[in-house]
Amino acid sequence: DMASGDMSAVMSAIAGLNLPVLGLVFVLNFIGGYLLYASIFAAVGASVNQSEDSQQFMTPIVIVLVFALYAAIYSADNPDGPLAVWCSFIPFTSPIVSMVRLPLGAPVWHTVLSLVVLYASALALIWMAGKIYRVGILMYGKKPSIGEMIKWMRYK
Known part of the structure; x- marks a missing residue:
């Protein structure tokens, strides 16, 4: 029976996974990705007064x-492949791409380097x-630009 053969192949593939390691790396990638993107969204939210103004920052x-x-x-x-390897090191794409590569045999140092770069970038x-x-919370009524936000980071 073809269906039972396919099902046994899927079950043997699942049994071959190291689920505790996958779970740990998933949690670490999730937290790092959350911190990374939450900080970006917090910066956008602090710099605009109305939700309509945030669209210029949200699109990228x-x-x-x-x-x-x-x-x-x-x-x-x-x-x-080069896209997979490089995207697993870029912090904006690594939480997703490195989790796809991990069960497919990515080297351990790729995963560790990906997490280190992700957390350093998030911080x-x-x-x-x-x-x-x-600075942005005090600039009420002014529409910011990217250049303006960079100036705000330089204020002492």
């Missing part, structure tokens, strides 16, 4: 997230979002 973030999703889909077919972006928040 959404484009990066959609790209990460497509890179992960491509990585499932070619987990050792840097949290720091920058704090600088933007400190």
Whole structure:
């Protein structure tokens, strides 16, 4: 019977996975990705007064997230290809792509480096979002630009 053969192949593939490691790396990627994107959204939220003004900042973030999703889909077919490897190191795409590569045999050092870069980037972006928040919350009524937000980060 073809269906039972397919089902046994799926069950043997699942049995071959190291679920505790996958679970741990998933939680670490989830928390790191959450911190990274939450800091970006916090910076955008602190710099605008109305939700309509935030659209100019949201579009690039959404484009990066959609790209990460497509890179992960491509990585499932070619987990050792250059797109998969590089996107697992770029912090904006790594939480998604490295989780696709992990069960497909990515080297351990790729996963560790991906997490280190993700957390370092998240901490840097949290720091920058704090600088933007400190000034942006006081700039009521002024529509910010990217250049203006960079100036806010330089204020002492």
